Amino acid sequence: MIQARELRVRAGTRTLLEGVTFDVREREFVAVLGPNGAGKTTLLRAIAGTGHFEGGTLRVGGRPVESLGANERARTIAYMASDDAFAENMCVRDVVAMGRYSFHRWWQWHEDPRDREAVDAALRAVGMELFADRAFPTLSTGERQRIWLALGLAQEAPLLLLDEPTSHLDIRVGHEILELLRHRVAAGKTVVCALHDLNEAAAYADRIMLLGCGRMLAFDPPERLLRSPLLEDAYGIPMEAVAAPSGILRVFPRVTNRRSRCSS
Numbered sequence: 001m002i003q004a005r006e007l008r009v010r011a012g013t014r015t016l017l018e019g020v021t022f023d024v025r026e027r028e029f030v031a032v033l034g035p036n037g038a039g040k041t042t043l044l045r046a047i048a049g050t051g052h053f054e055g056g057t058l059r060v061g062g063r064p065v066e067s068l069g070a071n072e073r074a075r076t077i078a079y080m081a082s083d084d085a086f087a088e089n090m091c092v093r094d095v096v097a098m099g100r101y102s103f104h105r106w107w108q109w110h111e112d113p114r115d116r117e118a119v120d121a122a123l124r125a126v127g128m129e130l131f132a133d134r135a136f137p138t139l140s141t142g143e144r145q146r147i148w149l150a151l152g153l154a155q156e157a158p159l160l161l162l163d164e165p166t167s168h169l170d171i172r173v174g175h176e177i178l179e180l181l182r183h184r185v186a187a188g189k190t191v192v193c194a195l196h197d198l199n200e201a202a203a204y205a206d207r208i209m210l211l212g213c214g215r216m217l218a219f220d221p222p223e224r225l226l227r228s229p230l231l232e233d234a235y236g237i238p239m240e241a242v243a244a245p246s247g248i249l250r251v252f253p254r255v256t257n258r259r260s261r262c263s264s
Helices: 040-048 070-076 092-103 113-125 141-154 171-186 198-204 229-235
Strands: 002-011 014-024 029-033 053-060 077-080 159-163 190-194 207-212 215-220 239-243 249-253
Touching: 002 040, 014 040, 014 053, 014 215, 029 040, 029 171, 029 198, 040 053, 040 077, 040 159, 040 190, 070 077, 070 092, 077 141, 092 113, 092 141, 113 141, 113 171, 141 159, 141 171, 159 171, 171 190, 171 198, 198 249, 207 229, 215 229, 229 239
Parallel strands: 029 190, 029 207, 077 159, 159 190
Antiparallel strands: 002 014, 002 053, 207 215, 239 249
């Protein structure tokens, strides 16, 4: 689904990532981890075609991402980053319907039966069908996150990119969002999701991409990566991985004065 070779991405004059090479398979849930400023959001934007990369190659669905027109890109990649400001005067259904714009000429927008079916299905998938006529500003943070996910699902794109979809959510709602994404993978989607919580990644991801020190440090299944000393190098604090009774690893920091090797 995604093929990156020797990718270099920058933010302003600063090179965030250099020499990044990886493949993301279809129907895979990939969690992108790394400390603040490691380049998680910048990498997602490059994959989505909304951010610039300076070197290397990046292909999505076998096509160079820069060759995709806006509508074709929207039908291939759903990039979901919360932007509540522009939806403040809209109802929930209208926000989700924005995911259908790429299926129409810009001068011919009208909701046809296929659009209505897609929007209804997206709202049902996130458990928000009863909120369709609610004003978007009246929703809680967790409900808004569900609506942004519904917007992405309404695009019917095979690749879903999400930037910290569980930030500022309580534990229950955060895990409900990740469970929804896990179901989308089972239904055939590919998910790449930037996360801060190591244990969320351990519970839901097929593989974890770890960014730090200006590069991709590792790209492995959770049970391998979360036991790796590279995790301590990236975050600058000793970690302890413990297997829960379910078999899923849980990672805890052991507090010391150690600093990230990236900062030395």
